[in-house]
Amino acid sequence: xxxxxIEDRAAVKQAVEALDAPPTSPPDGGVAPDPxxxxxxxxxxxxxxxxxxxxxxxxxxEIERLTTExxxxxxxxxxxxxxxxxYELGLIYKVEIDDDRNVAINMTLTAPGCPVAGEMPIxxxxxxxAVPGVAQTxxxxxxxxxxxxxxxxxxxxxxxxxx
Numbered sequence: 748x749x750x751x752x753i754e755d756r757a758a759v760k761q762a763v764e765a766l767d768a769p770p771t772s773p774p775d776g777g778v779a780p781d782p783x784x785x786x787x788x789x790x791x792x793x794x795x796x797x798x799x800x801x802x803x804x805x806x807x808x809e810i811e812r813l814t815t816e817x818x819x820x821x822x823x824x825x826x827x828x829x830x831x832x833x834y835e836l837g838l839i840y841k842v843e844i845d846d847d848r849n850v851a852i853n854m855t856l857t858a859p860g861c862p863v864a865g866e867m868p869i870x871x872x873x874x875x876x877a878v879p880g881v882a883q884t885x886x887x888x889x890x891x892x893x894x895x896x897x898x899x900x901x902x903x904x905x906x907x908x909x910x
Contacts, residue, residue, distance in 0.1 A: 805848075810844065813878065813881065814844070816878045816879070816880075817850060818842070820877060821833060821871065821874065821875070823874050824867070824870045824874050828857075828862075829857070829907055831906040831907055833854065835900045835903035835906070836898070836900075837897075837898025837899050837900065838854050838857070838894060839852065839853075840854060840855060840889060847882055848880055849881075849884070849885070850875055850881055850882075850885070851884075851887070852871060852875065852884065852885070852886045852887070854867075854868070854889070855888065855890055855893070856888065856890075857894055864888065867888075868886035868887075868888060871884070871886045872884045872886050
């Protein structure tokens with residue numbers, strides 16, 4: 748796709764940290780993690796990381812708005828067996844926004860035999876499609892690299908009692 752790519756979890760995490768609105772509480776009534784106030788965008792990556800901003804017809808402000816709101820939408824989707832959202836669990840591997848405002852997401856599951864493997868991509872698509880300005884969302888489930896607990900944020904570790 749031509750357009751803005753957010754390929755590493757750190758860049759996506761930094762975008763969510765800029766959110767003003769708190770995330771939705773988990774369905775079991777638990778406490779959602781608080782957003783972290785440190786703000787950065789993928790354009791702030793250093794050249795040491797071989798990062799280059801993709802050419803796009805969308806203005807940078809619109810890309811930043813879409814990115815922030817997409818990550819906020821991802822944070823409303825919770826794994827039904829774990830009291831943490833899929834973003835903080837580290838299940839989102841890549842978010843890509845093209846010039847036509849189509850969003851492609853690569854995500855994984857905590858285990859290949861996840862009982863909601865068929866439903867979770869639909870939850871993600873519905874959440875992201877609700878973001879104003881998003882044309883269409885496609886979600887791909889990937890298992891490379893495999894998910895492990897090291898991908899969880901500190902907020903997710905706190906939510907599940909892993910200190």
